[in-house]
Amino acid sequence: MENELEKSYVIGLDMGGTNSVFGIVDQRGNIKSQTVISTRAYADFDDYVKASVEALQPALDAVGGIQNVRAMGIGAPNANYYTGNIENAANLVWKGIVPCAEKFEKALGIPVRVTNDANAAAMGEMTYGVARGMKNFIMITLGTGVGSGIVVDGRVVYGSDGFAGELGHFVIDTTDKARTCGCGRKGCLETYTSATGVARTAREFLENSSEPSELRALKPEDITSYDVFKAAEKNDAIALRIFNYTGKVLGRACADFATFNSPEAFVFFGGLTKAGEYLMKPLREAYEEHVLYTMKGKAKLLVSALNGSEAAVLGASALGWE
Amino acid sequence: MENELEKSYVIGLDMGGTNSVFGIVDQRGNIKSQTVISTRAYADFDDYVKASVEALQPALDAVGGIQNVRAMGIGAPNANYYTGNIENAANLVWKGIVPCAEKFEKALGIPVRVTNDANAAAMGEMTYGVARGMKNFIMITLGTGVGSGIVVDGRVVYGSDGFAGELGHFVIDTTDKARTCGCGRKGCLETYTSATGVARTAREFLENSSEPSELRALKPEDITSYDVFKAAEKNDAIALRIFNYTGKVLGRACADFATFNSPEAFVFFGGLTKAGEYLMKPLREAYEEHVLYTMKGKAKLLVSALNGSEAAVLGASALGWE
Numbered sequence: 275m276e277n278e279l280e281k282s283y284v285i286g287l288d289m290g291g292t293n294s295v296f297g298i299v300d301q302r303g304n305i306k307s308q309t310v311i312s313t314r315a316y317a318d319f320d321d322y323v324k325a326s327v328e329a330l331q332p333a334l335d336a337v338g339g340i341q342n343v344r345a346m347g348i349g350a351p352n353a354n355y356y357t358g359n360i361e362n363a364a365n366l367v368w369k370g371i372v373p374c375a376e377k378f379e380k381a382l383g384i385p386v387r388v389t390n391d392a393n394a395a396a397m398g399e400m401t402y403g404v405a406r407g408m409k410n411f412i413m414i415t416l417g418t419g420v421g422s423g424i425v426v427d428g429r430v431v432y433g434s435d436g437f438a439g440e441l442g443h444f445v446i447d448t449t450d451k452a453r454t455c456g457c458g459r460k461g462c463l464e465t466y467t468s469a470t471g472v473a474r475t476a477r478e479f480l481e482n483s484s485e486p487s488e489l490r491a492l493k494p495e496d497i498t499s500y501d502v503f504k505a506a507e508k509n510d511a512i513a514l515r516i517f518n519y520t521g522k523v524l525g526r527a528c529a530d531f532a533t534f535n536s537p538e539a540f541v542f543f544g545g546l547t548k549a550g551e552y553l554m555k556p557l558r559e560a561y562e563e564h565v566l567y568t569m570k571g572k573a574k575l576l577v578s579a580l581n582g583s584e585a586a587v588l589g590a591s592a593l594g595w596e
Numbered sequence: 597m598e599n600e601l602e603k604s605y606v607i608g609l610d611m612g613g614t615n616s617v618f619g620i621v622d623q624r625g626n627i628k629s630q631t632v633i634s635t636r637a638y639a640d641f642d643d644y645v646k647a648s649v650e651a652l653q654p655a656l657d658a659v660g661g662i663q664n665v666r667a668m669g670i671g672a673p674n675a676n677y678y679t680g681n682i683e684n685a686a687n688l689v690w691k692g693i694v695p696c697a698e699k700f701e702k703a704l705g706i707p708v709r710v711t712n713d714a715n716a717a718a719m720g721e722m723t724y725g726v727a728r729g730m731k732n733f734i735m736i737t738l739g740t741g742v743g744s745g746i747v748v749d750g751r752v753v754y755g756s757d758g759f760a761g762e763l764g765h766f767v768i769d770t771t772d773k774a775r776t777c778g779c780g781r782k783g784c785l786e787t788y789t790s791a792t793g794v795a796r797t798a799r800e801f802l803e804n805s806s807e808p809s810e811l812r813a814l815k816p817e818d819i820t821s822y823d824v825f826k827a828a829e830k831n832d833a834i835a836l837r838i839f840n841y842t843g844k845v846l847g848r849a850c851a852d853f854a855t856f857n858s859p860e861a862f863v864f865f866g867g868l869t870k871a872g873e874y875l876m877k878p879l880r881e882a883y884e885e886h887v888l889y890t891m892k893g894k895a896k897l898l899v900s901a902l903n904g905s906e907a908a909v910l911g912a913s914a915l916g917w918e
Contacts, residue, residue, distance in 0.1 A: 409756070410755050410756040410760075424856065424857075426748050426749075426753050426755075427751065427753075429749065431748050431749075431856070431857050432858075433732050433748075433857045433858025433859065434731070434732040434857075434858050434859055434860040434894070434895075435858050435891075435894065436858075437858050437890055437891070438732075438855075438856065438857045438858035439855070439856070439857075439858075440855040440858075440888055440890075441855055441856070443855055443888045444852050444855050445848075445851075445852055445886070446770075447770070448768075448769070448848070449771065457888060457889060458889060459886070459888070526767075526770070529767075530766050530767055531856075533760075533761070533762040533763055533765055533766050534746060534753070534755075534760060534761070534763070534853075534856050534857075535746075535753050535755045535756075535760045535761075536754075536755025536756050536757050536758075536759050536760035536761075536762075537755065537756055538756040564767070564781070566762055566765045566779060566781070567779060567780060568759055568762075569757075569759070572756070572757065573756075
């Protein structure tokens with residue numbers, strides 16, 4: 275009988291709307307090889323699985339074959355940890371319920387776990403990253419949207435239906451001027467602190483002031499969070515105010531989130547964290563200002579140290595060690 | 597060797613600022629006997645423990661002695677599940693850190709667990725009440741303040757320091773007109789949806805309108821949530837509006853809380869729930885209106901069915917079965 279614990283590798287799959295990135299990962303979080311296929315090119319999910327296994331074969335051969343692989347972890351949009359299914363993902367070509375874990379298990383002959391990308395990121399931080407050894411923390415991913423993965427007693431919170439941890443859709447503004455969110459409601463955190471939220475703040479701030487800014491050279495609708503970052507680097511006053519505002523909104527929200535699980539840390543990940551202290555300084559200040567007195571000075575506010583391009587694959591692979 | 601599982605009883609202690617209520621509870625949640633002593637009468641915690649054990653003796657004799665008791669659970673203000681200590685409780689006579697579990701363990705010779713009253717209430721609902729069989733739910737206690745106990749995967753969330761689950765101090769109003777809270781901040785949920793919050797709403801509504809109301813017969817500062825309930829029963833328009841507002845604020849807050857652990861249910865407990873549908877109807881409506889679309893129609897919004905005077909003791913005792 276083989277000993278599962280001796281198997282030295284796991285497969286991580288970061289399934290995006292455009293590309294699927296596979297990594298073979300060892301126990302220390304080294305990615306031995308990466309393989310990329312198109313997610314969009316296969317109208318039938320069975321064909322996608324077949325193409326995945328074929329593409330993975332050389333990488334598997336290089337580690338001595340699938341018999342040295344313990345399990346596979348998949349980070350995918352709308353992936354349900356409990357069922358192993360991808361459920362009604364708006365950004366994938368496969369509609370309805372896709373039995374993702376089951377199909378890959380059959381094709382590879384190893385256990386497969388799925389979860390969404392923010393939960394995968396939390397697993398990655400806990401397994402290989404800044405949250406190693408932590409039992410209670412909150413992962414916040416700042417990308418096109420805002421995702422979250424909540425860890426309680428060393429386990430990701432999936433809730434009653436597998437879809438817990440949607441802090442990006444926490445309503446932080448209940449006033450009439452709250453921003454409209456893609457979810458159909460108003461005032462969700464992600465309309466303020468995602469990359470698109472920052473661009474939105476930029477347009478608002480530029481419109482509501484006449485202060486000079488190099489951002490005025492751009493068409494308002496073309497401004498990205500990266501443009502704001504570049505301007506901030508040149509000490510552009512409006513750009514600095516934009517990150518200050520974004521950090522404050524996020525810090526205040528995190529102060530409220532702390533009432534849930536009194537976390538040891540918040541870990542921030544995603545493109546927006548490139549803004550560094552432009553974002554993190556006001557974030558920390560607002561957090562400490564607003565958090566309940568019994569929690570002041572307790573939680574660490576950390577930026578992920580995982581390599582951005584590898585973090586998603588590492589996060590997904592971490593599910594394979596569970 | 598004795599078999600712990602065969603021991604048929606647990607002791608529950610509901611430690612309030614004024615009185616301490618002990619109950620001997622069987623596995624079905626029947627309270628075999630209740631014993632009350634003053635919490636305030638003992639300046640030294642050792643004397644309090646001694647008095648407790650003496651007062652409990654007849655009740656213990658009636659169930660065949662302490663050898664038939666498996667463990668003791670204590671619900672107390674600022675009680676830390678991890679350490680077993682009561683830490684800096686403003687409403688108790690003992691200041692600083694009180695090694696509560698340790699002292700009772702020594703005095704009784706059985707395991708002792710402590711937690712705060714809202715977490716104890718959550719344990720009680722999970723063990724004997726409407727949350728039996730549930731793995732993910734949120735308990736909200738509506739008393740003088742607002743407390744909460746969050747259950748994830750069948751376990752109460754204690755967080756990194758034992759003080760998780762402070763949803764009463766979630767800030768739900770960030771505007772200038774937000775109400776000042778006893779915690780030193782502004783806009784906390786409990787300033788709106790506690791019994792004192794309802795009384796505050798009553799004063800505001802009466803002041804900001806000239807509509808007739810039987811509440812106007814009372815001095816504004818004397819109005820209680822019970823007065824508002826009595827007026828609502830007589831169809832008093834302002835009283836009905838007060839509960840409508842309170843329910844909406846709470847429903848909206850719960851819609852946001854759901855993003856955390858996607859709970860199967862919210863369970864409401866405490867004096868304010870006596871308002872029944874005056875409170876629960878707007879609460880349910882606001883919840884369904886505001887909750888994220890993926891969670892609509894999923895969570896039950898339930899009122900505790902445990903007898904109010906017994907619930908605290910039952911909740912504390914539930915810790916003894918862990």
